[in-house]
Amino acid sequence: NAGVMQNPRHLVRRRGQEARLRCSPMKGHSHVYWYRQLPEEGLKFMVYLQKENIIDESGMPKERFSAEFPKEGPSILRIQQVVRGDSAAYFCASSPIGQRSSGANVLTFGAGSRLTVL
Amino acid sequence: TQLLEQSPQFLSIQEGENLTVYCNSSSVFSSLQWYRQEPGEGPVLLVTVVTGGEVKKLKRLTFQFGDARKDSSLHITAAQPGDTGLYLCAGAQWTYKYIFGTGTRLKVLA
Numbered sequence: 001n002a003g004v005m006q007n008p009r010h011l012v013r014r015r016g017q018e019a020r021l022r023c024s025p026m027k028g029h030s031h032v033y034w035y036r037q038l039p040e041e042g043l044k045f046m047v048y049l050q051k052e053n054i055i056d057e058s059g060m061p062k063e064r065f066s067a068e069f070p071k072e073g074p075s076i077l078r079i080q081q082v083v084r085g086d087s088a089a090y091f092c093a094s095s096p097i098g099q100r101s102s103g104a105n106v107l108t109f110g111a112g113s114r115l116t117v118l
Numbered sequence: 119t120q121l122l123e124q125s126p127q128f129l130s131i132q133e134g135e136n137l138t139v140y141c142n143s144s145s146v147f148s149s150l151q152w153y154r155q156e157p158g159e160g161p162v163l164l165v166t167v168v169t170g171g172e173v174k175k176l177k178r179l180t181f182q183f184g185d186a187r188k189d190s191s192l193h194i195t196a197a198q199p200g201d202t203g204l205y206l207c208a209g210a211q212w213t214y215k216y217i218f219g220t221g222t223r224l225k226v227l228a
Contacts (some may be wrong), residue, residue: 023202031214033214035218041220041221042122042206042218042219042220042221043218044218045216045217048215057213073130091161095214098167107163109161109162111159
């Protein structure tokens, strides 16, 4: 009964390198959300994807960041040319349903990927 | 602009004490959730409230959604060291996107 799986759990990169973070949603979930958490802060929404579709990327920085959720395989959050300010914990969450007009969407979070940029 | 403000930011109490954590906003939310996050882990959902004035109990935890759906509180009775963690509220405004609060870091001393 695997939950949301994220890897790597810890990633160290030097400035200018690329970081790739992977997220496999829970079985049966087709909606994926990425959040970023800076030290001592809450989670900030980055992007919402369904299979092969980016639904909402309003929280993604305009440059260097991209996300995908292919038909097969995990969702990937890619950060190009990392800078020290990218150091954070990146959390992926999944849900079985997406936007609803009422009620609540239940998100299951992974354990996160902690990126450290030297 | 931070839509959800949590207070207090930090709280350190003795085992057995009661405490209340607040989540306040000037905005109306269609639903509000509370999560607990332990170091090195992702947030774990505790409860979802959707109706103004709603009260939900989960063992020693009592959650309340304000009548106007702008605020919420989490009350813990007889706190235990296992309650230690970061408590986050998150609100949605008739959409899938949850906005997270600033968090309350609770430490319960044995």
